[in-house]
Amino acid sequence: MKKSIIVASILSAFSIGSLTGISFSKAELERSTQEHNVMSTNWFQTSAENKALQIQIYNQATKELAETMKKRKENEKLVNKPSKPAAVVLDIDETILDNSPDTAWSIKNNTSYPQGWDKWIRMAKAELIPGAKDFLLAAKKMNVDIFYITNRSEKTRNDTIRNMKLHHLPNVDSNHLFFKTDTGQKGPRQDEIAKTHDIVMLVGDNTNDLSDIFYRADLKTRKENVDKIAKELGVKYIQLPNPMYGDWEDAIYQYKMRKTDDEKAMDRYNSLQPMN
Template structure:
C-alpha cells in the first residue's frame, strides 16, 4: 500500500534527524606493551636474510678449512691463549653454542610474548626441554670438519649443570660430540687461571693446551677474545685490533636479540630498572639531523 505524499515526506524528515551510531568494533583492541626484541626475534625466525647470512658464514668457513690445516703455524687463538708446540697438536674448531650452533629464538619469543626478561630459572627450564634447533649451515660445516679429522669443541656460557641436556640437544640436531670433554660450560675449572664472570679466556687456554685451534665461531666479541673494557670504545678497539682475523680465523654469526654489546650502552648495570636501561639505549641512537 502506498503512503500519501505528505506522510512519506514526514517520515523522511524524521529519519534524517536520527543520530548516526558508529558500528560496534568486532573485538576490543588489546593493549600490548612495546618490546625492544620483537623485530629482532622475528628477523631470526622469519627472514630469509638471516638464514642466508648464517649459511654464507659457515659455507665460507668450510672453504678455508684445507688452507688452515695445511699451514702448520695457523692458530685462531690469540698468542697469550695458545699452548706450546701448536703444530704438533690435533686440529680443532672452537664454537660457542647459543645463537652460534643452536637457535634459541623460541625462548626469546616467549619473553616477548609474556613481557618478560631473561632469568636463570626460565633459561634452565628451556635448556632442559632440549628443543633448540641447529643454526642454518652449522651441521653442514660440522660434517666438513669431521671429514678432515677436526674435533669440534664447544665453549659455552651455559652452566656446567646443563651439560647433559646440552649434549643431548647437540646430538639430536646432528652436531658431533666427540666426548663429554668437548663441552666447556660456565663454571669449568681451569688450573692456574681465574675466570672472571662469563669471560671465556681461561677455557680457551685449556683448549689451547690440547689442540691447535683452526677457527673460532661465535655471535659476540667475547667468544673470540677477552674483553678488557666492555664499553663501546673498548669494543671498537678490539675490533680494530683483530679486524683481519674475521673471515679467516674468526667467524661471526648474527644475533640482534642479546649480547654484551647491550649492557655496554648502560654501564653494564643490569640492576637498573628496565625503563632506565631502555632510556640509555634510546639515548645511544645515532639520529640524522
C-alpha cells in the same frame, strides 16, 4: 617509555589476566617491556636474510678451514715436524643452537632472561642454526678436533648434551664441552684447549666468544678492538649475527644488568646516533 604508562598497563594486564602468552593484543604489545625485541626476533626467526647470512658465514668458514689445514700440512712438511692437533672452538647458543623461541616467549609473556630459560633448556628442543651442522661435519672430515665453549651453567650439562645429540652433532661429550666456570670470560677455557691443540678457528655470535679483548669492554673499545682482529676476521675469527641479545646490548647498559627496564630503555635511546 613512560613509567606511569608501564605501571598502569601492567596493573591493567593483571586485572584482565592476559599475561598468559596465549593471546597478544596491540595494547599488550605497547606495554611489553620486551617490545624493543620484537623486530630483532622477527628478523632472526623469519627473515631469509638471516638464514642466508648464517649459511654464507658457515660456507665461508668451511673454505677457510680447508685452506688453513692445507697450509698447516705444507708447513709441517717444510719444518719436518708435526704440529699439535688442530681445533675449532665454537660457542653454542645462537651459534649452533637456535634459542629464539625462548626470546619470543619472553616477549609474549612480558618477561626477560632468565625467566623461562631453564624451562627452555630442559625441553632440549632447540633447532640448529642453518649451516652449523654441515660446517661441523666438514671440520670432522678434515681431522679438526671440535670443542664447544658455552656460558650455559654446569647444571644444564645433561639437557644441553641431549639437545645436541638430538641433531647428531660431533664431539658432544665431556672432553669437548666446556660450561661456564666462575666467569663468563672464555679465554681461560680456550687456554685449556690450547695446551694440547692449535686453535685454528673460533666461532660465535658474541665477540666475547672470539677473544677476551672484548670481555666487558665499553662500547667504544669494543668497536676499536674489532680493528685489532680485522685481518683475521672471516679467517680465524668467525662472527655470526645476533640482534636479539649479547654483550653489544649489555655494553649499552654499562654491564649493569640490574638496571630497571626504564633505565635500560633510556640507555638504548641515549645510545642512538642520529643525524645532526
